[in-house]
Amino acid sequence: MSIQTHFFVSHELQTKIGEIENKLIGVSKEFFEIWREDIFLxxxxxxxxxxxxxxxxxxxxxxxxxxxxxxxxxxxxxxxxxxxxxxxxxxxxxxxxxxxxxxxxxxxxxxxxxxxxxxxxxxxxxxxxxxxxxxxxxxxxxxxxxxxxxxxxxxxxxxxxxxxxxxxxxxxxxxxxxxxxxxxxxxxxx
Incomplete structure (x- = not known):
């Protein structure tokens, strides 16, 4: 499925960006746990x-x-x-x-x-x-x-x-x- 270019962001693009941002949030939470347990102090x-x-x-x-x-x-x-x-x-x-x-x-x-x-x-x-x-x-x-x-x-x-x-x-x-x-x-x- 191709994403059409619109003046406003299409629903498909919003969905893809949302999925990527959720992955980034998950990675950030995982890194925070490593930082808190192994790096902090x-x-x-x-x-x-x-x-x-x-x-x-x-x-x-x-x-x-x-x-x-x-x-x-x-x-x-x-x-x-x-x-x-x-x-x-x-x-x-x-x-x-x-x-x-x-x-x-x-x-x-x-x-x-x-x-x-x-x-x-x-x-x-x-x-x-x-x-x-x-x-x-x-x-x-x-x-x-x-x-x-x-x-x-x-x-x-x-x-x-x-x-x-x-x-x-x-x-x-x-x-x-x-x-x-x-x-x-x-x-x-x-």
Missing amino acids: SLAWWFSLLLTIIPWFLWIKYRKKESSSRLLFAGFFVIIISSWLDFFGTMYGLWHYPSKILPSMPPFIPYDFCILPVFAMFLIQYKIRIHVWVKAVIYGGINAFVGEPILWMIHFYEPEHWRFFYSFPIYVIIYIMADWLSKRTSFAEL
Whole structure:
């Protein structure tokens, strides 16, 4: 049976989508049980919690306070892009995370929401005379060739159809865009 294209969604398509969503709900419930029984409060979970808290604690303590809003603007950009890319990578089976701090999306909160944005914000605020491309290569290199391999070695990250060097240009571009956003002067008072 083929589904006809309509301006509104056909009954057949609604039924098929509903069946798929029910399967996703079932898988999510199954994962939640595994997470609750085997991951929550495990040593890996506590380590993930530390990876979530420590970067932000360091940022709060050592940030350039008068530039906090500007840095957070860039940091939130990193969070949005990295978690969005991470979602697609896990959805298409390029990698997965055996241990999660929460049994939901995004897949690995400590990296997407903490390590990546805080590292970018620190690089943006320190040594501002260093060219953005140099900092971008440092950001990309450390994340792709140090951060990801460490997470892989401790089994927090399992690349399936992905190589560490694929991540390098993505991290470089993310940093360049975050740096560019941090330097915008187009903000006006509300």
